[in-house]
Amino acid sequence: MNCIIIDDEEMARAIIQQLCSQVDQLKVLEEFSNAIQAIKFLNSTTVDLIFLDIHMPDFTGFDFIQTLKNPPKIILTTSDKNFALEAFEYECIVDYLVKPITLPRFLKAIQKAESTPDINPQDQSESETTGISSGENDLYINIDRRLIKIDIPTILVIEAKGDYILLKTEKQNYTVHSTLKKIEEKLPDDLFLKVHRSYVINTKKIIDIEDNSVLIKKDVIPVSRSKRPELMKRLNLL
Amino acid sequence: MPETPNMNYINELSAGSEEFKQKIITIMKKEFPEEKKEFLTNYNNQVFLKTAENVHKLKHKIGMLGLENGYRVAIDFEDELKQHNSQLFQEFMLILNSIENFLKTI
Numbered sequence: 001m002n003c004i005i006i007d008d009e010e011m012a013r014a015i016i017q018q019l020c021s022q023v024d025q026l027k028v029l030e031e032f033s034n035a036i037q038a039i040k041f042l043n044s045t046t047v048d049l050i051f052l053d054i055h056m057p058d059f060t061g062f063d064f065i066q067t068l069k070n071p072p073k074i075i076l077t078t079s080d081k082n083f084a085l086e087a088f089e090y091e092c093i094v095d096y097l098v099k100p101i102t103l104p105r106f107l108k109a110i111q112k113a114e115s116t117p118d119i120n121p122q123d124q125s126e127s128e129t130t131g132i133s134s135g136e137n138d139l140y141i142n143i144d145r146r147l148i149k150i151d152i153p154t155i156l157v158i159e160a161k162g163d164y165i166l167l168k169t170e171k172q173n174y175t176v177h178s179t180l181k182k183i184e185e186k187l188p189d190d191l192f193l194k195v196h197r198s199y200v201i202n203t204k205k206i207i208d209i210e211d212n213s214v215l216i217k218k219d220v221i222p223v224s225r226s227k228r229p230e231l232m233k234r235l236n237l238l
Numbered sequence: 239m240p241e242t243p244n245m246n247y248i249n250e251l252s253a254g255s256e257e258f259k260q261k262i263i264t265i266m267k268k269e270f271p272e273e274k275k276e277f278l279t280n281y282n283n284q285v286f287l288k289t290a291e292n293v294h295k296l297k298h299k300i301g302m303l304g305l306e307n308g309y310r311v312a313i314d315f316e317d318e319l320k321q322h323n324s325q326l327f328q329e330f331m332l333i334l335n336s337i338e339n340f341l342k343t344i
Contacts, residue, residue, distance in 0.1 A: 018253075
C-alpha cells in the first residue's frame, strides 16, 4: 500500500515513518507538516492510505477529509481520545490511533486497512445512477469562511433551523447560514422534494413511508398532507 | 515514589536502530524546551486555549517517555485549561521539570 503521513509534529512523523518501515507492504511516498501541502500532492498522486493527525493548527484533519472528493483509507493519529465518535462518522476512516503509538497497535490498524474494501468505486457508481452529469454533482457551502464541497447525491435531508439550515449527508452534518428556499434552487428537482415547510429530502434515500412521515437513514421526517401526492407520484409504486 | 522518565518506548520502537533513536532524541531535545517556553508564556499571559494546545503537544512527549501518571495529569490539565481553570499547573510543572532533567542525561 502506498501511503502518506500528515502531521504538524516532526516527532510524530518520524515515529510513523519508523513504524511503516517495519511493515513490508507499506511504502511511504511522502510526509507533510500541513494538510494544504498534502492536498496539492493528492491532486496529482493516488495513494491507498493516509496517516492523518487531527489536531493541527489552521486546518484540522477533519477539515482536510472534507476537501477530498474520493478520500482513500485514512488512519487517524491523535493524542486526544475525544474525537473517536466524530471519527467514525466518516466511512473512509478505518482506524484511530492514540499517541504514543505502539507497534502492536499499529500493526492491527494496518490489518484493518488491508481488510477494509475500497469505498470509492461504489461511491462513483451510486453517483452515476442518479443521472446527474459529472460537474453538476457538487454544491459548495460556506462554513467559517471556508467553501466545503458537498457531493449532491450524498445529501440525505435538509432541515430549516431559523436563519440556518441543517444539511445532513451520508458522511457528515453541516449547519449553514442559509434558507431552505435558497438551497432548494441549487438542487436537482428529480432528486429533491420539499415535503414539509421545514424539510427538503433526497427522495432516493427514502427507506420507508408511513401516512405522514418518511424514514431516511435514522431520521423520521414529517410529510405535509399537501405534499404527499407529489411525493407518491415520484415513487415507483408496485 | 514519583515516576521517572525512561526510554523504554523509544528503545522498543527503534527495533535496534541507533540512527532512529538518535533522531528522536535530537528532535526531543530541540522541541521540548521550545514547547515548554511557549507553554509558560501562554500560561503567564492567561491565554488558556493556547496553553491547552501547548499541553496537548507536550502530552505526546510525556507519553513517549513512559510517564503514565504524567500523561493522565496532562489530559486532565488540558481539559481543565479549556474550562479556564489551572489548578494542575504545579503538578504539570513537576512533570516538565523531570523531563528537562532527564533530557540532560541522554
